[in-house]
Amino acid sequence: MSRNLLGNEVLIKTESIRLDIQVLRGLAVLAVLLFHGKESLFPQGYLGVDVFFVVSGFVVTPLIQRIFLHTQPEKISFWGKMIEFYRRRFFRLAPALAVTLVISAFVIFLFAPTSDHMNFTKQGIATILIFGNLGALVYSGDYFNPNPNPLIHTWSLSVEEQIYFFLPLILGLITWRFKSKSKVASISLWIIGTLSLISFLKPEIMLSAYSALGIRQAEQFSFYSPIDRIWQFAIGGIGYFLLSSPNHSKKSAGKINIILASSLLLILFGPMNLGLKSGSIVVSMITLAVIYFESLISLPKIVQSKLAWLGDRSYSIYLIHMPLLYIAKLSPVIAIPFLENRIIQSSLAVVLSIVLGSYCYTKVENRFRIQGNGRKLSGARTLGSILLFIFLPLCIFSSFSHAISKDYWGFNKHIAKPHSPIDYATGCLDEGELVNLCINRIHKSDKTVLLIGDSHAGHLSLAVREAAKNANWNSIYARTGDIENIESRGEDSLSNPDFDEFLRWVSKTKPQLIIISEYIDRDTSQMQFKRGLLRLKKIVPQLLIVENNPVWPDEKFNFSSPLITPYVPVKNFAITDMDISNKPYSDRIAKWSKENGISSISLDSLFCNEVECRRYSTAGWLYIDTHHFSVEGAKLAIPQIEAFLQQLNSVTSLPPVNSRG
Numbered sequence: 001m002s003r004n005l006l007g008n009e010v011l012i013k014t015e016s017i018r019l020d021i022q023v024l025r026g027l028a029v030l031a032v033l034l035f036h037g038k039e040s041l042f043p044q045g046y047l048g049v050d051v052f053f054v055v056s057g058f059v060v061t062p063l064i065q066r067i068f069l070h071t072q073p074e075k076i077s078f079w080g081k082m083i084e085f086y087r088r089r090f091f092r093l094a095p096a097l098a099v100t101l102v103i104s105a106f107v108i109f110l111f112a113p114t115s116d117h118m119n120f121t122k123q124g125i126a127t128i129l130i131f132g133n134l135g136a137l138v139y140s141g142d143y144f145n146p147n148p149n150p151l152i153h154t155w156s157l158s159v160e161e162q163i164y165f166f167l168p169l170i171l172g173l174i175t176w177r178f179k180s181k182s183k184v185a186s187i188s189l190w191i192i193g194t195l196s197l198i199s200f201l202k203p204e205i206m207l208s209a210y211s212a213l214g215i216r217q218a219e220q221f222s223f224y225s226p227i228d229r230i231w232q233f234a235i236g237g238i239g240y241f242l243l244s245s246p247n248h249s250k251k252s253a254g255k256i257n258i259i260l261a262s263s264l265l266l267i268l269f270g271p272m273n274l275g276l277k278s279g280s281i282v283v284s285m286i287t288l289a290v291i292y293f294e295s296l297i298s299l300p301k302i303v304q305s306k307l308a309w310l311g312d313r314s315y316s317i318y319l320i321h322m323p324l325l326y327i328a329k330l331s332p333v334i335a336i337p338f339l340e341n342r343i344i345q346s347s348l349a350v351v352l353s354i355v356l357g358s359y360c361y362t363k364v365e366n367r368f369r370i371q372g373n374g375r376k377l378s379g380a381r382t383l384g385s386i387l388l389f390i391f392l393p394l395c396i397f398s399s400f401s402h403a404i405s406k407d408y409w410g411f412n413k414h415i416a417k418p419h420s421p422i423d424y425a426t427g428c429l430d431e432g433e434l435v436n437l438c439i440n441r442i443h444k445s446d447k448t449v450l451l452i453g454d455s456h457a458g459h460l461s462l463a464v465r466e467a468a469k470n471a472n473w474n475s476i477y478a479r480t481g482d483i484e485n486i487e488s489r490g491e492d493s494l495s496n497p498d499f500d501e502f503l504r505w506v507s508k509t510k511p512q513l514i515i516i517s518e519y520i521d522r523d524t525s526q527m528q529f530k531r532g533l534l535r536l537k538k539i540v541p542q543l544l545i546v547e548n549n550p551v552w553p554d555e556k557f558n559f560s561s562p563l564i565t566p567y568v569p570v571k572n573f574a575i576t577d578m579d580i581s582n583k584p585y586s587d588r589i590a591k592w593s594k595e596n597g598i599s600s601i602s603l604d605s606l607f608c609n610e611v612e613c614r615r616y617s618t619a620g621w622l623y624i625d626t627h628h629f630s631v632e633g634a635k636l637a638i639p640q641i642e643a644f645l646q647q648l649n650s651v652t653s654l655p656p657v658n659s660r661g
Contacts, residue, residue, distance in 0.1 A: 020296040023304050025311030028052050031268035036325050037350045047283045049156050054287040057236020068172045068181050089164050095368040096316050098389040104323040111331045115560035116148045117404050123151040124397040132158035133224040150326035155224050162226040186241040193234030200228040232284050239288050257295035316365050317357030324349040332561050413566050417559035418621040418630035421462035438477040440465050448474040450511040453518040459629040460517045463637040471645035507539050517546040521582040545593045545600040548586035550607045551579040551627045571616035606636040
């Protein structure tokens, strides 16, 4: 999504500027803006990044070519040209980035929830050090379902910077001993692009190399990897060499240009979904064709001029848009009551991105670009610029990080977030690849309770462990995930091998009781859930279903908010205001369970009476979010679970375990 914007330096056969390249940039940045503004309306807008990668290859390849070609003045060495290339890249990209990062730091510090500050700080430092793509992977994860990160978009800037750093060295070394350097460089781009495309399509082939760097998710890293992106840069470079060829024929027919331009518009702004890899390949090839045939000249002149204006400013607009959209979508400071979708805030953020990006272009980006193109810039001034645009932002982000570690030096007046029960799990062991276990054994006890389920099993783990200890039972917490998903994973069949393996493990462990705690909602497969319970019932004497616990109605319930707007959660709600949208689905499972000899337990009475529900006591907050217990909330469940275990203790003999499964 980030770009090199030196289209006005690219001259193909003539001294005229390629206006259509700026139009292409304008379309690409608009697509990205709209995608991040309202993804559901512009699902393919993210492919604007692919357009920019191709454009960068087309634009920067001739600049790289100048490094290893014998051009006047001859006295400038290869390394001199290389340093000059890097210097120009620095003045092209660093000033606008530094200004955006510094302004964003103060805006995020004041308006963003404090829980997102650390990720923002780490991503900012990674971006300054040209590792924003690795930061995006580590601190945000999946680009399409990320942890909140106002600087996730800087991944693409780092990819381009990494390409700019290594590609001139690679091409320079390859072409060093050849006379026909342009031809060798063109062939090299074909080879590099082909290998990169193979890695892009089959990222698992790079897994061993990625593992050496501590990266274990080849498919996810492929999205952020310069290795799997350089093929798009190479496509743009090949387009430049094709247009530079003396055998190159002129433009295509007008109808073909209209088809190409329409296809690009449909992909970037249409409702279709081509898929991640196929979409990247299709839009990259169309972009190459649009550049080669100058297809965007077919657009109306007024549209061209507006998009070209946008394209000139696209780098600054792109840099500023994500922090603004993050604030628009997630900051409680600008929330509008009764308007939760934030469409107004997002629309204003898109407009403001264009306005502020344009201002940054005029006052910073363009100004320093012109300065960077001056050959007589002194070494002292260059060093001063490096200190200003690298070390100053780095110092600010480091101070930001220090402030977070020191709890903002006393300025943070928010309520401390309560601890999750899962943080207090002890005795955690790994047993093969089947399940992750937290085992707590009682000396000489011959009874074991096994807790399984989703995150709601996790928030009960402390209660089950303490109740089992009080009742003289061993306890095991197995992180299995959703029961119906275990049952149906891989295929919708009772003979699913994953579930069979889990059942064999249960038969071997021989627990006297399995507690199943899973949040049941409209998406839960009741049939698969029931099948799983029936198969467990065949091999375990007792099953206990934990029904859905009370869910609080305030979706924004959290313990982290901007420093300037302290947030105090509501402690009590009328019972009629509670979120009961998924309660009927849980009640249906509980009723079926009792009819089939399976026990169930409700924890509603721990938090609610006939009038209201509470999530705060003298001991502290009872929940960590809208539906998960805190440590104090989990402790309330100990007596109820212990009573059930003691009741089983009073039974002289439990039904025998059927080890056949």
